[in-house]
Amino acid sequence: xxxxxxxxxxxxxxxxxxxxxxxxxxxxxxxxxxxxxxxxxxxxxxxxxxxxxxxxxxxxxxxxxxxxxxxxxxxxxxxxxxxxxxxxxxxxxxxxxxxxxxxxxxxxxxxxx
Amino acid sequence: xxxxxxxxxxxxxxxxxxxxxxxxxxxxxxxxxxxxxxxxxxxxxxxxxxxxxxxxxxxxxxxxxxxxxxxxxxxxxxxxxxxxxxxxxxxxxxxxxxxxxxxxxxxxxxxxx
Numbered sequence: 250x251x252x253x254x255x256x257x258x259x260x261x262x263x264x265x266x267x268x269x270x271x272x273x274x275x276x277x278x279x280x281x282x283x284x285x286x287x288x289x290x291x292x293x294x295x296x297x298x299x300x301x302x303x304x305x306x307x308x309x310x311x312x313x314x315x316x317x318x319x320x321x322x323x324x325x326x327x328x329x330x331x332x333x334x335x336x337x338x339x340x341x342x343x344x345x346x347x348x349x350x351x352x353x354x355x356x357x358x359x360x361x362x
Numbered sequence: 363x364x365x366x367x368x369x370x371x372x373x374x375x376x377x378x379x380x381x382x383x384x385x386x387x388x389x390x391x392x393x394x395x396x397x398x399x400x401x402x403x404x405x406x407x408x409x410x411x412x413x414x415x416x417x418x419x420x421x422x423x424x425x426x427x428x429x430x431x432x433x434x435x436x437x438x439x440x441x442x443x444x445x446x447x448x449x450x451x452x453x454x455x456x457x458x459x460x461x462x463x464x465x466x467x468x469x470x471x472x473x474x475x
Binding site for chain 1 (some may be wrong): 403404406410464469
């Protein structure tokens with residue numbers, strides 16, 4: 250099955266700086282890569298996703314890049330704000346058997362005012 | 363509550379007891395999922411269901427059971443065979459068992475006392 254690794258596990262940045270979270274995956278057939286944000290005690294919420302037919306996608310201060318050859322994808326948050334503080338999860342689907350999502354272990358982002 | 367409701371929010375279980383976690387959705391989604399979340403381990407798939415009266419084991423199904431008698435409902439039973447049940451449990455749903463657009467419930471925190 251799919252194996253998704255995520256780094257770093259914790260990340261602290263000053264308000265206004267950029268944050269980058271990186272993930273690698275193992276299944277070359279994966280074609281969908283979402284990112285979820287989970288605030289303390291709340292449900293994960295989809296913030297951005299990318300499909301394998303594109304290399305980059307942006308939504309305001311958030312962007313995701315995908316390198317299919319290297320099997321890694323990254324989340325970029327620019328001009329960070331305190332409300333960006335949360336745990337971020339990457340995920341990848343698997344085309345082998347059931348089309349489920351496999352999640353990384355999460356990155357706790359802290360934005361220091 | 364975003365169309366998918368989990369109850370209760372907090373649950374306490376005594377050793378040797380079975381407990382059932384509720385998950386209901388009104389999104390008309392075909393597929394439903396149960397994930398377990400532990401600190402530092404991300405989200406791990408317990409069971410999933412693509413259609414009514416059908417479900418499949420995920421990566422960590424031992425000690426858990428599910429049913430899918432109605433499209434809207436996918437309850438999870440944590441049995442006494444689950445040796446370490448204390449965790450945060452998340453239910454999710456998606457259209458037509460695609461990995462696109464998972465919607466998560468707000469979770470149930472289960473504690474063994």
